[in-house]
Amino acid sequence: MENRSLVTIAEHSKEKILYLLEMAREFEKKPNRSLLAGRIVATLFFEPSTRTRLSFETAANRLGAKVIGFTDPKVTSSSKGETLKDTIMMVSNYADIIVMRHYLEGAARYASEVTKVSIVNAGDGANQHPSQTMLDLYSIYKTQGTLENLNIYMVGDLKYGRTVHSLLMAMRHFNPTFHFIAPDELKMPEEYKIYCKEHNIKYVEHSEFNEDVIADADILYMTRVQRERFTDLMEYERVKDVYILNNKMLDKTRPNLRILHPLPRVNEIAYDVDDNPKAYYFQQAQNGLYARQAILCDVLGITLDEVKADTEK
Amino acid sequence: MNEKKELQVAALENGTVIDHIPSDKLFTVVSLLNIKDMDSNVTIGYNLESKKLGKKGIIKIADKFFTDEEINRISVVASNIKLNVIRNYAVVEKKEAIMPDDLKGIVKCNNPKCITNNEPMQTWFHVTDKEKGLLKCHYCEKEQQKDNIKLI
Numbered sequence: 001m002e003n004r005s006l007v008t009i010a011e012h013s014k015e016k017i018l019y020l021l022e023m024a025r026e027f028e029k030k031p032n033r034s035l036l037a038g039r040i041v042a043t044l045f046f047e048p049s050t051r052t053r054l055s056f057e058t059a060a061n062r063l064g065a066k067v068i069g070f071t072d073p074k075v076t077s078s079s080k081g082e083t084l085k086d087t088i089m090m091v092s093n094y095a096d097i098i099v100m101r102h103y104l105e106g107a108a109r110y111a112s113e114v115t116k117v118s119i120v121n122a123g124d125g126a127n128q129h130p131s132q133t134m135l136d137l138y139s140i141y142k143t144q145g146t147l148e149n150l151n152i153y154m155v156g157d158l159k160y161g162r163t164v165h166s167l168l169m170a171m172r173h174f175n176p177t178f179h180f181i182a183p184d185e186l187k188m189p190e191e192y193k194i195y196c197k198e199h200n201i202k203y204v205e206h207s208e209f210n211e212d213v214i215a216d217a218d219i220l221y222m223t224r225v226q227r228e229r230f231t232d233l234m235e236y237e238r239v240k241d242v243y244i245l246n247n248k249m250l251d252k253t254r255p256n257l258r259i260l261h262p263l264p265r266v267n268e269i270a271y272d273v274d275d276n277p278k279a280y281y282f283q284q285a286q287n288g289l290y291a292r293q294a295i296l297c298d299v300l301g302i303t304l305d306e307v308k309a310d311t312e313k
Numbered sequence: 314m315n316e317k318k319e320l321q322v323a324a325l326e327n328g329t330v331i332d333h334i335p336s337d338k339l340f341t342v343v344s345l346l347n348i349k350d351m352d353s354n355v356t357i358g359y360n361l362e363s364k365k366l367g368k369k370g371i372i373k374i375a376d377k378f379f380t381d382e383e384i385n386r387i388s389v390v391a392s393n394i395k396l397n398v399i400r401n402y403a404v405v406e407k408k409e410a411i412m413p414d415d416l417k418g419i420v421k422c423n424n425p426k427c428i429t430n431n432e433p434m435q436t437w438f439h440v441t442d443k444e445k446g447l448l449k450c451h452y453c454e455k456e457q458q459k460d461n462i463k464l465i
Contacts, residue, residue: 008454083432083433084428084432085432085434102428103426104426104427104428104431104453105424105426105427105428105452105453105454105455106427106428106429106450106451106452106453106454107428107452109428109451109452110428110429110432110434110452124428124453125426125453126426127453127454128454191456
């Protein structure tokens with residue numbers, strides 16, 4: 001059985017990543033299509049995530065698919081004790097693709113093993129969120145013109161930040177230099193530093209965050225420093241304002257620098273940055289639409305050539 | 314002591330002798346092999362003297378021959394466990410428990426948020442480093458050390 005599910009970005013080769021990015025670019029040229037006309041996309045959100053759900057549902061709608069699903073597991077049978085397997089088996093009778101978000105890690109992998117319907121992982125606990133990684137890659141690719149040889153600065157919560165870990169692993173194909181800027185309590189975990197060493201990825205660690213540190217950055221990937229992550233609240237009070245980006249800090253930065261953030265932001269990017277042309281986080285979210293259109297087509301076996309031919313129509 | 318042990322091993326007409334089990338792992342091995350569900354004649358030796366291990370355990374099971382897959386389950390708790398296959402009072406084969414590439418339904422994932430701890434399903438681990446005894450959950454992708462595992 002060929003399973004075209006997307007569970008983790010780690011399974012994709014460099015070629016496959018570039019292929020999907022090129023497909024996303026086609027969708028950006030022309031987002032409204034009927035490639036998925038007559039198909040049904042189920043969005044099963046066992047954990048609420050408005051942003052991701054809206055993005056997937058918009059992607060499906062713009063491709064001409066119909067969308068079914070639930071946004072709140074409280075109204076479904078899983079609150080009555082139905083197993084994930086049973087829910088997936090039931091929905092498999094109706095849908096051509098199942099986009100699922102789950103609070104348990106490994107849920108999407110398991111789902112992809114119990115059904116022949118393609119599963120798209122829209123986040124499984126703290127584990128994987130491949131569509132976020134695809135849109136991050138697409139945003140980097142689009143703003144820098146390449147994914148190769150870039151200086152990528154990751155700032156904030158590097159310990160629990162699922163997006164930075166996935167991005168780090170996906171970038172292994174492209175010879176990046178990473179700079180990790182984080183307070184001690186939220187440093188990049190050892191396992192990812194070992195991963196970097198194993199894949200010959202260069203990295204530098206910083207605890208300072210100022211205009212000199214970020215002067216050579218091509219990409220500044222900001223994340224939120226969350227209070228609930230700290231065991232020592234004194235430590236939180238001490239560092240909470242250290243990892244805030246403001247407009248003045250961008251004076252010395254490269255002209256091609258773009259600032260990314262998976263959103264939602266709280267206060268880690270000051271509002272005066274929003275009008276700076278280097279701010280890119282809202283466009284980044286929009287890129288999610290094109291990246292997810294590419295993902296939905298790919299899991300159904302629709303090829304880049306077919307998408308390109310459709311662009312010409 | 315040694316003489317007597319030799320005698321007991323030899324006394325098995327047909328079956329399997331599992332030797333060199335670290336004493337503290339003995340009852341885990343007993344449970345891994347589902348010995349309590351067996352009908353055959355089983356002798357379990359606990360805290361026997363051993364030059365290599367200090368204290369060791371030994372299990373003798375009459376008329377039972379394990380598959381390699383069953384044997385390899387034991388490697389999760391201890392390496393260097395030796396099995397002697399006995400036929401007609403003689404050791405006809407010596408086997409060793411070897412760490413397999415995958416462990417299905419043996420080890421519990423220690424991540425409480427892993428799907429395997431919340432669904433009626435089998436666990437599945439990939440052995441990523443046999444020397445260090447590193448296991449990676451096929452589902453939640455968390456790694457764990459062989460030494461801290463919990464069995465199902």
